[in-house]
Amino acid sequence: LVRASRSHVAPLRLPHLLKDVPLGIKEHPLFYQVWDVHLGEGQSMYLYDAIMEGRPYPVEALFIAGSNPLLTWPESSRLAEALKKVKFLAVMDLFMTDTAKHAHLLLPAATFLERYELCDYYSVIFGIPYMMLRKKCIEPLGESRSDVDLWLEVARRMGFGEHFPWRSVEEVLDYALKPTGYTFKDLEEAYPSGVWFGAVNYGEYLKRGFKTPSGKVELYSETLAKHGYDPLPTPREPLESPYGEGREEYPLVLTTGSRLIFYTHSQLRNVERLRKQCPEPYVEVNPDTARAYGLRDGGLALVETRRGSVTVKVKVTPSIAPRILNMPHGWSEANVNLLTSRRPADPISGCPELKALLAKVTPLQP
Incomplete structure (x- = not known):
């Protein structure tokens, strides 16, 4: 096992000022904090109820930055109802996304070419102890602003200036970099191509053990047991099982979230060269499934679950198992999240089940 040193920057979060407990944390406490690791996020699947029903407390305003939840979160129709109900919705993005169309206020964000950004995540993602400053190439065009500029302005106007005293x-970044011993000017001028720090540690667990209470790989987790969860990995049927209720009406299994190498979630479909490689949404079916349901390659079909229906082109391929339907996400033209469920499937994290949903398919063209 390999662990790379991490750059420890000064935190900008202020969790002690939160008046309410983040959504879903009472139901899923380990999603918020595990041992001494403070993850600091609520479970977003509980946002729907907070807006629509005021449970556990009302949410009347939202600020969405760099996200397109109407295409990337489950149960899109329910989320659309929720976004219409909030009294104020602000969206900060580069494009007029499906989510941005619901906003009362759309704020143009600066692109990576128009802002500075500290890239200190290489050690976490790639195991490389490296840090660099992404440089601003041009000034922001039009009325666009960097995320940091915007949040500083919002903090000042909301009366939190004492907690956000910086003017630029x-x-x-100077404040964030202080624990590292570097400054913004260092990374911009003295080390424009970045700096190495720390080391890559191989086999560290042989001397120090793992960062678990026992110091070992825990196949049996005392932590899970104390919270009332299964302490051992336990196989369970999906909430919507082909061996359970509903299988007569919905005999197939829909799986979602498969990655398309040309796109990232709902991004990049406006890039012509990439769109040519994958021009439209589709549902993948096995040849046996296609024959059984009268589907033809390139024809249209109606895919349905208990939440809704989507019309989409059929792609017949032997790479998908029989009785399985596979639909990538991120398409406005055929939003698979109209079919998915937000119901918490994993009791520990509260995450929904997006890989096993009962479905049916009907050909729309002979």
């Missing part, structure tokens, strides 16, 4: 992105 450069000052914020």
